[in-house]
Amino acid sequence: MTQTRTAPSGDGERSPEFRLAMDVLSGLRQDLFHDAFAYRPLPLMGTEGRLTRRLSDKRRWYAARLPQAVVVALALIAMFGGSAGGSMDGPMALLSGLVCAAPVMATLVRPVGAFWMSMAATPLVALLDGRLGEWPWQPGVFICHLTVLVVVAIRTRPRTAAWMWALTAAYALFAETVIGDGEYNTSAPMLLLSALALLMVAVLHVRREARQEVTAQQTVTAHERSRRTLLEERTTIARELHDVVAHHMSVVAIQAEAAPYRVENPPEELERAFATIRENAVAALTELRRVLGVVRAEDYEAPDAPQPTLADLDALLANVRDAGLSVDKTVTGAVRELSPGVELSAYRIVQEALSNSLRHAPGATARVEVSYVLGGLGLRIVNGSIPQTSLVKPSPGAGHGITGMRERVSMLDGEMTAGPTDDGGYEVAVFLPFRAQTEGEA
Structure with a gap:
């Protein structure tokens, strides 16, 4: 009985080395060949920075186009180097300069395609000049290719920059060993300078991604903290x-x-x-x-005393005054008994608002206004600004106060506004609807 062996057909049966090589080629194809000449215009620079947002609208318009202006200036430098760096003169020098400037300008709209244009411009300028011995980079294309590498690396990702540098090194090795005469060595400066520049760009990419990740984590953390x-x-x-x-x-x-x-x-x-x-x-x-x-938590114990109501506000204000907050109370309207839920929520809202005043505005004065109006109860707690003579610094809270007050108001279908006042203080205004009971309902 003979056994037959079948050749492996799926990628899952390939050797790890083969799969690694295929992944490498796939990454190269995706970064530098797939849609290499796709239209990807260079975006405008943000104008919300610390310096640019102070500019006038016209100057901010110009500041937003600063990256494009820098690329154009580099293209002009490459054009000058290409036209004046060789032995050509007249139309040939101008043509050489244009060939050096074109890839740099292409980075504005087709960054990956600009890299291939720069690679093609290198032998083309050498042929126009007729000095093949100075391959692979003459002054104009040296400036052109280095600029293209840096701009494309900034606009793409570190892996793409690594591929461009590897192809540049392979091209330099081929040109130096096969075509060049060894008299001029421009590959070493190109590879060294480009490696340093691309390394700096990669570090900036990593730093920016880390900052974005930290910002995203902070946003998630803040959301979870608010939810908790x-x-x-x-x-x-x-x-x-x-x-x-x-x-x-x-x-x-x-x-x-x-x-x-x-x-x-x-x-x-x-x-x-x-x-x-x-x-x-x-x-x-x-x-x-x-x-x-x-x-209830396992260690929660129900209070022995009854829950506080608006009748206990005077004791609360006395306690707050002992803590150092000067506060006055004003009551308008016919005082009447409200439902226990409204009484308790109103007391807690005043309590939390005064606690916030103690924390965030030490030494300031506060005022509590309680209004019994038709159809509900109005509350207004306002504190002034921190006096300049105050020696106590504000202490940041955990963000529970406003959230808790809004939750209580929402539970009772009420309305609430909270925000700074014109004089530098803070105001909390609340309306809690309440329908009075009639004798038949009582």
């Missing part, structure tokens, strides 16, 4: 609402159980109604604790 802050604030609100609602549901259940005993010989229907109310209150309380209880 929002979740933490929602958790805090849920805990507080859980305590408020649980307290009132417990009161309803106790009152429903005790109500029949306050009436002598109550009807059976009334006893069943109160029993149903108590059962529903207990069931709602159990479900509330089951659903909202998951937001």
Whole structure:
């Protein structure tokens, strides 16, 4: 019985060396051959920098086109070197200069194609001059090719720059050994200068990519921090609402159980109604604790004292004054009792706004305005600017304050604005809608 062996047919069965060589050739084809002469105009320079944004509109227009102007100036230098660096004169010198300038100008619109034009210009200028012994680079094409390498490397990526330098070195080796007479050696300066220039460009590329990656990571981190802050604030609100609602549901259940005993010989229907109310209150309380209880941390302990309301603002302001903030309170409108959620959220908003004033504007004065208006409650907390005589420096916060206030206002379908004032202070204005209960609803 004989066994037959089949030759490997797939790339997966090739040797690692073969796959490496194919990857290298694929990268070369993609970087320097695929769409080599594609139209890729040089973009304008950004004018949002520290210096350019101070210029007038006309000067900023010119500043945005500075890269194009630099390339044109380099093309003129290459043209001068090509026309004056050889033994030609008259039309031949002009033609040589144009051949040297054309690849540099091509970097403005077709960067990869400009590299191949520069490679082709090298023997062409030598043929026009008739001095093949000075191959591979005469003065004009030396300037031209070095400029093209640097500009194309800036406009592409480091791998493309490496390929261009490798092809340049191969071309120089071939020209020096096969065509040149060895009297002039222009390859060593070209390869050394181009290697240093391309290395600097590669370092700039890596630095720019690292900066972009850091910026992207900072953006993601800021987004995650904001999201985590929002979740933490929602958790805090849920805990507080859980305590408020649980307290009132417990009161309803106790009152429903005790109500029949306050009436002598109550009807059976009334006893069943109160029993149903108590059962529903207990069931709602159990479900509330089951659903909202998951937001409590393991080390969270429910506060023993009742949740604060607007009636506790005076104690809060006294505490803030003891901390060094001079604050006044103004109340307008008919003071009335609001729902526990509105009372608690309003207290927390004032508390957080005053805490921000203590942190960001030490030594400033603040004012709290509470307005009982038709259909809701208005709050306005404003602080002045930091006095010049203040010895305490502002301390940066974690960004939880404004986020938490907005979350509370959004939960109650209210409106909120926050921002700096004209005198250098800061203002927080909030409106919390609230529909007063009628006697029939109470």
